[in-house]
Amino acid sequence: MSLLVTGTIGIDTVETPFGKAAEVLGGSAVYFSFAASLLSPVRLVGVVGEDFPRSFREMFQQRDIDTAGLELRAGSKTFRWHGKYIGDMNAAETLRTDLNVVSERPPLIPEAFRDSKFVFLANTHPALQRGFIDQLKGPRLVVCDTMNLWISQFREELIETLGRVDGVIFNDGEARLLTGEDNLILAGQRVLNWGPKFVIIKKGEHGAVLVSDPQRLDKGSAGSGSGHPSADADDGLFVMPAYPTTRVVDPTGAGDSFAGGVMGHLASAGQTDLEAIKSAMVRGACLASITIESFSLDSIRTARKADLEKRLAQFRRISSHT
């Protein structure tokens, strides 16, 4: 089924202990799109300035990414981010952010994209996220991300947005900041009270946790996939490690690649039940691990479906137990 993403398209400069990538294609919607497009066609909505290189635009054509929703705005400049990772590279230090076109009016979802069934709203002002939802015609699954800025300064706006989405994908620090709960299961349960049916909390190198309300999730076919009768899965919890990699070159985009894998799988499968979300998260973890093994988009942009399948088989093997 159709998959739409709205989010940032930017020009990144990233420094890590392994080197520097200057003025490269980046942004949440970009990492999401390259990851998701290994699983499903992607409809991309975002806005860039007239400084956006043609070569960047052409990169999308190497994948099944429809850029009909990519607005090139005359007289504006593209979003830019300059970040640096040090030490264990678990968090980036932002050296500079130029919002540029992102601080202007948001892009519109093209008429041809408004019937999208699976929709991911990457991090932006929660009122803008609702503005995107208002343009949709009967979506099946709307999932959003957010960030510290909106949680701390636009909390009520964000909670209003949470009341209009089916799922949330964000990280552990954001979950704790939003809910005041250290324990991530309790944090996830608090978020469910605001409306979402499921919350996926990303923990970086430590994997991810799913907290969901099985009463409100779609019901999968009994016993499908896992070999467990679905009646067993009534608590809606799922915990998973990250795909272990020894080559962490640049963590930029890991979280957005994860989200791309999750949504790409759900859109491809056309399913939104608990087992489908679990399977989707595992694919997200594999795609995130591909992203971080090279600078910026280098590895996720050139990865093939077979690379994902191989990593998926290995992940199953090294995380299965009796």
Next chain:
Amino acid sequence: MSLLVTGTIGIDTVETPFGKAAEVLGGSAVYFSFAASLLSPVRLVGVVGEDFPRSFREMFQQRDIDTAGLELRAGSKTFRWHGKYIGDMNAAETLRTDLNVVSERPPLIPEAFRDSKFVFLANTHPALQRGFIDQLKGPRLVVCDTMNLWISQFREELIETLGRVDGVIFNDGEARLLTGEDNLILAGQRVLNWGPKFVIIKKGEHGAVLVSDPQRLDKGSAGSGSGHPSADADDGLFVMPAYPTTRVVDPTGAGDSFAGGVMGHLASAGQTDLEAIKSAMVRGACLASITIESFSLDSIRTARKADLEKRLAQFRRISSHT
């Protein structure tokens, strides 16, 4: 098969945001023994002073824990620890440690225990750990723990000990300090170079990682348990999340309970191949989660095999995926 543990038996005072437990039975060998004894009989070796309460000694009789190796030393005082957990309770602040009898000559392994096949050497001076190994007659699997003090101040002694054990179970901070590697897979591989066939790195609430050398591990029966042909498992890696609990009351003893679960399962199964170690780690995670849900030994001491089985079934369910 027979399971022996050497380690600390102490009198703990613990403070957490949920309250305080004063002058209670504690120590690495104690948590290990209560956890392991749900899976296998345990032979306990340790030394306490004449202040060690009779009621503590009687607690061991409620389980299959043989205290023939528990020396009550006249004129000495029992090891005491006073710790405090604050905030997210991921690490204890030690308010006071009285080594007492632990700083004197170590206990001896009784003659009747020297034929033990599975042996866990809880954290102590690495030369003392070798002293215990010297007393053993043909053990099948010797595994040790260690801590920051020995890593930073007795590094060469520790490396000598690593050359004489089959496995190591320690935490992420210790693995990084010992090897200088941030990446835990690389850290584990470094440890393998010093002698052990496997290294289990505990990550607290984030689970655990196994790094092993499949060429040197026992070979399991092909395809047993996991449904994967054993030829697939040639990288020797395993990653797992922690059992997710929303009731973290007192983390004291979680790591020792985990180790007890690992060794208890291996001794019970009489197996030391990769699949057996994976299964053992999952049991360790379940037992650690039981320990932390009450103060000190309260929940692990009263847990039954059925409690472990129930938690194991739930852990399989919430961590399985396709």
